[in-house]
Amino acid sequence: MIKKIGFIVNPIAGMGGKVGLKGTDGVLKKAVKLGAKPIAENKALETLKEFISHFQTKDELHWFTCAGIMGENELKSVGFKKIEIVYTPKSNKTTDIDTKNTCKKFLEKQIDLILFCGGDGTARDIFKIVSNKIPILGIPSGVKMHSGIFGINTNATAKMLNEFVNKRLTIGDAEIMDLDEKLYRKGKWNIRLFGIAKGIVEPTYVQVGKSIFESVSDDEVKNELAEHIKDEIEKNSDYLFLFGSGGTVDYIAKKLNLQNTLLGIDAVYKKKMIGNDLNEKRILRLLQKYPKVKLILSPIGAQGFILGRGNLQLSPMIIKKIGLDNIIVVSTPAKLSSTPFLRVDTGDKKLDHLFTEKEFMMVVIGYRLSRVVKLQTNNF
């Protein structure tokens, strides 16, 4: 079957990087003045060329894109023929409105995958329109790429596209992250979890026969994780359970019939939800009432952070009170295969050091099944 691929290039993505602006959201003019040059076009071309030269004949895909510099030019210049223009930007100075309008058309056309070239900002704009209805794959070209939908470089992205087209990759959760650029330029770090999109992921394989492996869906793996957490809750009936943010933890909670918040921290005691979307203060109050606590976390975003990205409510004081041994990290094997390390960035150097001293964590990857994963602190 012919795959329908939506293609968007954010021509200004990444321009703030080299001139030290940490993003172009709202400050494009300044970036240009500082000598910023467009880089997205080249990144998009590199990816498409790699895709064509190594993997794919040119006509098996049906492309949907925007006119001119937002996709059409790149697709044509590498020689794709089956291209449908779904939207034309009003001027050459493209904005997020153009991205969003294009995505509305993508929804109408029921395309199979959106391939875009940009950074976290572009990802957010796309996600705002398509939510988790269409899987998204990002060619990394922004200044910040904390979201879990990016390939690690143009080559890897081309490879993922090829594997998706050939049905060797499956669809799974991917976090869209949001960094407040205004705050960030002032030196403050505040990355929130913006939403859970659909991304393309490596399937998990389970050996079913001597040499036969069956790929199991993301949901099947998460069902196993839910089963595991259910046992943990039953085994530790006098513990308060804090459910962290993100798609994996959310899925587990919903499977256990708990009305969890996707992006927030929630508290469960004796199998009942006793607090939703908690901030630091409310968590601390709960910790006074319930001295025995277990915290369920999952890596968030592209770099494997379990703390410090998307869950800043879990302050250093909270983590210390809970204790490192009471943290349960869960992850699908697919997610771990793209994040070989777990990272923490709690904002407290001493606490980070306690994690690094541990060197590793046992990560639950299936029902009663765990594996060793190395820990790193945020040193980049």
Next chain:
Amino acid sequence: MGGQILMNRNATAFLNNEYQELVEKDLDWKLRILESGSTPHSVVDGKKVIMLCSNNYLNLSNHPKLIQSAIDAAKKYGAGSGSVRAIAGTMKLHIDVEKKLAKFKRTESALIYQTGFAANSGLIPQLVGKGDIIISDELNHGSIIDGVRLTKADRAVYKHRDVGELEKVLKDADKKYRRILIITDGVFSMDGDIAPMDKIVNLASEYGAMTYVDDAHGEGVIGPEGRGIGAYYKIEGKIDVEMGTFSKAYGVVGGLIAGSQDLINFAFNKSRTWLLSGSHPPAVAGAQFAAIDVLEKEPQHVKKLWDNTNYFKKELKSMGFDTGTSETPITPVIVGESSKAKELSNKLFEEGIFALPIVFPMVAKDKARIRTMMNAGHTKEDLDYTLEKFEKLGKKLEII
């Protein structure tokens, strides 16, 4: 009032549906028919080939002493054993094999299972249960994985042959669990590398963990006289469970465990696979006995296997092939993409060489390979012919 039947269920439609699904994905087994014995030169699907994918490492399945011993036992004791071991199916023949095996393995005792799979899936679930943990190498063989699945114990996986990671898991598990069981393949069947069993045994004794090694590809192959991984590391008797098989280098069929008398008493009283399947026919036991006898008295077979292995591997490497981390007669020829491995295998078959491709997800996506297994029965001419074809096709397919 009778209930209304709502469902018009086709009870067996799934049989064909699921089979067709496998066929479409090219994941179904297409059985190759052996029209000769499993010999270094076999007839497969009507074609004469040099056999590179048999586990009959020492060519003992064709050894006159094994064949004669099987015939003698059948003539004397009949074709079948009549019962499960526990009731009336334990013949003196079986006990003789077990005694001989324990002596050969230099352990207190030994026990024969119906198959290697029966040993793993029968014994592992008895060794651990709720509140225990099994720590397992990530590349362990499927039958270990199934045995592990049958237990109520927790499971933790460490990186392939990574003793550092193993220790981290042990440290973590030490305070949380009642029993700890470390399980590993002895020789890994995809890469032909060997588990660091000496280090694993040391770590295990430090943390009070049990050790269990599946030495299916090491029995009859590694260590002096092919006595397996315990002998290879000179730690005989120190591995809690040495598990193996008679179906590979020994040239017959059947699973085995070797260890303390306590282990054996425990194992045969508790392993459901052992208790609930019929015992080996006399011919099988006869051949097993002779296999151990041959290993003890005719060291030339193991020596020839290693001479062949070393020569074949050296020549492959000098041609520029990547043989990975193999330290044993299992020699992978790593070619990269899955399609290339399949193509090479097909072309080799056309040239009269039978070697199977191993592709993703059995191995990493870019590490698809042809897995070759040496045999003591290969002549130098066989190997030279094979090497010549590998070189020719390797160049043609741009692997070297």
